[in-house]
Amino acid sequence: MPHSWWRTGTVYQIYPRSFQDSDGDGVGDLEGVRRRLDYLVWLGVDAIWLSPFYPSPMQDFGYDVSDYCDVDPLFGSLARFDALVGEAHAKGLKIIIDFVPNHTSNAHPWFLASKSARSDPKRDWYLWRDPAPNGGPPNNWFSHFGGGAWSWDEQTQQYYLHSFLPEQPDLNWRNPQVRAAMHDVLRFWLRRGVDGFRVDVISHIVKDAAFRDNPANPGWTGEGPDIIRLAQTYSSDQPEVHDVIAEMRRVVDEFDDRLLIGEIYLPIERLVAYYGKELQGVHLPFNFQLLDARWNAAEIGRLIEKYEAALPQGAWPNWVLSNHDRPRIAARVGSAQARIATMLLLTLRGTPTLYYGDEIGIGHVDIPADRIQDPWAKREPDVGVGRDPSRTPMQWDAGQFAGFSTREPWLPLTPDRETRNVATMRDDDSSILALTRKLLHYRRERAPLNKGEWRLLCSSDDILAYERVSGEERAFVALNFCSEPRSCALPTTAGATITISTHGGRCGEAVGTVLCFRRDEGVLLSSP
Ligand code: NOJ
Ligand code: MG
Numbered sequence: 001m002p003h004s005w006w007r008t009g010t011v012y013q014i015y016p017r018s019f020q021d022s023d024g025d026g027v028g029d030l031e032g033v034r035r036r037l038d039y040l041v042w043l044g045v046d047a048i049w050l051s052p053f054y055p056s057p058m059q060d061f062g063y064d065v066s067d068y069c070d071v072d073p074l075f076g077s078l079a080r081f082d083a084l085v086g087e088a089h090a091k092g093l094k095i096i097i098d099f100v101p102n103h104t105s106n107a108h109p110w111f112l113a114s115k116s117a118r119s120d121p122k123r124d125w126y127l128w129r130d131p132a133p134n135g136g137p138p139n140n141w142f143s144h145f146g147g148g149a150w151s152w153d154e155q156t157q158q159y160y161l162h163s164f165l166p167e168q169p170d171l172n173w174r175n176p177q178v179r180a181a182m183h184d185v186l187r188f189w190l191r192r193g194v195d196g197f198r199v200d201v202i203s204h205i206v207k208d209a210a211f212r213d214n215p216a217n218p219g220w221t222g223e224g225p226d227i228i229r230l231a232q233t234y235s236s237d238q239p240e241v242h243d244v245i246a247e248m249r250r251v252v253d254e255f256d257d258r259l260l261i262g263e264i265y266l267p268i269e270r271l272v273a274y275y276g277k278e279l280q281g282v283h284l285p286f287n288f289q290l291l292d293a294r295w296n297a298a299e300i301g302r303l304i305e306k307y308e309a310a311l312p313q314g315a316w317p318n319w320v321l322s323n324h325d326r327p328r329i330a331a332r333v334g335s336a337q338a339r340i341a342t343m344l345l346l347t348l349r350g351t352p353t354l355y356y357g358d359e360i361g362i363g364h365v366d367i368p369a370d371r372i373q374d375p376w377a378k379r380e381p382d383v384g385v386g387r388d389p390s391r392t393p394m395q396w397d398a399g400q401f402a403g404f405s406t407r408e409p410w411l412p413l414t415p416d417r418e419t420r421n422v423a424t425m426r427d428d429d430s431s432i433l434a435l436t437r438k439l440l441h442y443r444r445e446r447a448p449l450n451k452g453e454w455r456l457l458c459s460s461d462d463i464l465a466y467e468r469v470s471g472e473e474r475a476f477v478a479l480n481f482c483s484e485p486r487s488c489a490l491p492t493t494a495g496a497t498i499t500i501s502t503h504g505g506r507c508g509e510a511v512g513t514v515l516c517f518r519r520d521e522g523v524l525l526s527s528p
Contacts, residue, residue: 004257005047005094005195005257006047006195006196006259006284006351007316007450008046008444008450008451009045009047009094009351009444010044010045010047010346010351010352010354010440010443010444011045011047011048011049011096011261011351011352011354012043012045012047012049012353012354012356013049013051013323013324013354013356014033014048014050014356015028015051015324016028016029016032016050016051016052016053016075017061017062017391017410018356018357018391018392018393018394018404018409018410018411019033019036019393019394020032020036020394020396021393021404021405021409022035025407026407026408026409026410027074027409027410028075028393028404028405029074029075029076029080030050030053030075030080031080031083031084033048033084034080034083034084034087034088037087037088037093038091041091041092041093042437043359043436043437043440044437044443044444045093045354045440046092046093046444047093047094047095047096047195048088048093048095049096049097049198049261050095050097050098051098051324052065052097052098052100053075053076053081053097054066054067054070054071054072054100055067055071057107057167058072058074059105059165059167059375060164060165060168060375062098063098063100063164063168063200064103064104064106064107064167064168065100065104065105066108066109067108068182068185069185069188069189078192081192082193085192085193085194086193089193094195094196094259095193095194095195096195096196096198096259097196097197097198098197098198099197099198099199099200101182101199101200101202101205102163102164102170102171102200102204102205103162103163103164103168103170103171104168104169104171105167106166106167106168106169110122110171110181111125113125114126114128114169115153115155115156118158124172124175125171125172125175125177125178126160126169126171127169127171127172127207128153128156128158128159128160129150129158129159129160129161130158130159131152131158131159137149137152137159138150138211139211139212139213139214139234140214140230141161141211141213141214141230141235142226142227142229142230143162143163143166143226143227144163144164144225144227145164145165145375145376145379145380146225146376146379146380146383147226147379149162149163150162151166161207163201163204163235165379170204170207171205173205173206174206174209174240179244179247183247183248183251186248186252187251187254190255190258194258195257196252196259196261196283197252197259197260197261198261198263199260199261200263201263202241202262202263202282203236203241203262203263203264203266203274204235204236204237205241206238206240206241207234207235207236207238208233208234208235208238210234211234212233213234214231214232214233214234214235215230215233216229216230216231217230217231218231225383242274242276245262245274245276245282246276246280246281248260249280249281249282250280259283259284260282260284261282261284261285261318262274262281262282262286263286264288265288268289268306268307271285271287272310272311272315275311275312275315279314279315283316284316284318284351285318286318286353287317287318287319287320287350288320288326289307290319290321290341290345291320291321291322291323295332295337295481296461296481297459297460297462297463297464297479297481298459298460298464300344300459300464301456301459301464301466302459304348304454304456304466305456316351317348317349317350317351318350318351318352318353319350319351319352319353320352321341321342321344321345321353321354321355322355322358322390323355324355324387324390325390326387326390327364327389327390328355328357328358328362328364328389328390329341329342330358330361331364331390334363335432336519336520337481337483337520338363339435339502339503339522340480340481340502340520340522342358342432342435342436342439342502343435343439343477343479343502343524344464344479344522346439346443347439347443347449347475347477349452355390356394357392357394358436359432359433359437360395360420360422360431360432360433361420361432362392362414362420363414365392365411365414366389366412367385367386367388367389367411367412371388371411371412372386372388373388373410373411374386374388374391388411391411392411392412392413392414393405393409393410393411394422395414395420395422396421396423397421397423397424398417398418398419398421398424402421403421403422403423429504430503430504430505434504435500435502435504438500439524442500442524446526447470447473448467448468448470448473448474448475449468452468452470452475453468453469453470454466454468455467455469457478457492458478458488461481462486463479463486463517464478465478465488465490465493465515467492473527474527475524475525475527476490476496476524476525476526476527477522477524477525478490478493478515478523479522480517480518480519480520480522482519482520483519483520484519485516485517485518485519486516486517487517488514488515489513489514490511490513490514491513493515493525494511494513495510495511495527496510496525496527497509497510497526498511498523498524498525499524499526500524501518501522501524502520502521502523503518503520503521511525
């Protein structure tokens with residue numbers, strides 16, 4: 001299947017709490033997503049990835065799962081989920097769901113059994129250890145959300161490991177019963193028709209068998225969250241994880257044409273190992289390089305070339321600009337450059353993942369102290385504003401609650417919601433929404449963009465230009481990363497015409513050997 005849907009298509013990430021509320025509780029839900037499917041078809045995406053909607057105490061907003069095979073009443077029900085899948089499929093959209101294998105909620109019946117007694121049959125389903133000789137935790141590992149990664153259980157007199165919140169105990173993936181139970185979870189959803197999984201922190205699921213201390217992180221400057229004090233030598237990316245993933249892949253391959261995406265924050269050399277031996281790992285290890293890249297044409301040109309060169313034979317690339325854990329792209333690079341970023345994301349080689357709300361250019365949103373929701377922000381208040389600013393509700397219209405809900409939403413809307421919303425922007429040809437839509441549709445129709453080769457033409461501090469080639473067909477992309485007009489000699493594009501400009505207009509304009517840009521402008525050209 002050289003060009004299956006997940007290669008040529010675009011994935012759209014929905015954070016269900018924040019997309020559309022259908023029952024007036026201020027929190028988005030599955031029925032809300034179903035009602036907005038026509039918008040997604042109009043926009044031109046191919047697949048939806050839903051962040052977790054499972055029953056959960058919501059300590060980490062659903063990434064603390066207490067039942068893998070059901071839907072939290074806040075989000076709906078299995079019947080609502082089935083209706084969503086059925087309708088999405090009828091409209092030609094695929095559904096990818098979040099799978100959270102590293103940890104459960106501490107309210108999951110498996111953990112309740114496991115902590116009930118050392119002799120419980122599920123004791124070994126989690127990572128229990130005796131104290132260190134001094135009575136303290138078994139090793140020096142930190143939680144990603146601040147503080148130590150071990151919590152003491154008074155009743156059974158042992159520590160359990162939690163890489164995230166104490167309410168998110170880590171499962172023991174070395175235990176075959178855990179693997180079998182989790183495989184059945186995958187099958188449960190595959191039978192219900194889901195087209196794939198985004199697997200949460202997949203590189204963390206296997207830990208060092210001896211739980212050795214992590215060494216110091218030589219790059220640590222004395223600041224930032226606890227987790228970066230140490231290198232994660234023994235708590236993540238263990239060699240044995242690849243067999244566990246290959247096994248997961250075989251389960252997914254019991255069904256036709258399904259997709260596995262892995263959430264993996266690792267340097268490229270280690271990231272590409274997750275395609276697996278003979279590409280039998282995840283189909284797409286998320287490529288997060290653009291999340292941290294310095295916003296500079298030369299830098300980004302280098303990073304793309306390095307990534308392209310590191311891909312194993314036959315491996316398919318992918319690109320991400322923002323997600324529910326990281327600052328929104330417009331918050332990071334500003335609203336003008338967010339258009340450049342959108343053109344970049346949708347014209348690189350490989351599957352793009354577009355984060356909901358980025359198509360209307362939602363930027364930084366101030367979260368008043370009394371409205372902070374993110375558990376990480378509450379545990380490590382000094383390290384920044386947390387993840388709430390990236391999770392604010394989608395803005396649909398200029399109404400009181402932006403068409404998201406009939407009451408005050410769980411997180412604030414943006415101050416410019418009266419203009420920054422779908423209804424207002426959809427008919428404005430110069431809006432970022434119109435740009436995103438044009439790019440999505442053009443990408444879908446044109447082989448150079450959805451499957452062609454990628455070649456660098458030029459990368460200076462300000463201008464990044466590349467071509468995409470499929471057979472005889474060619475497309476060129478040239479991006480001005482600077483907030484002043486620029487020009488650039490690009491002999492290869494002579495005779496081509498502008499098809500899309502990030503700032504509207506110029507469509508059909510023929511270019512000579514020198515290409516002129518307005519400030520912050522990107523152009524997509526098609527060959528003569
Ligand atoms: C990664 C998820 O994207 C994040 O939102 C979550 O808090 C952690 N994993 C823990 O599940
Ligand atoms: Mg609701």
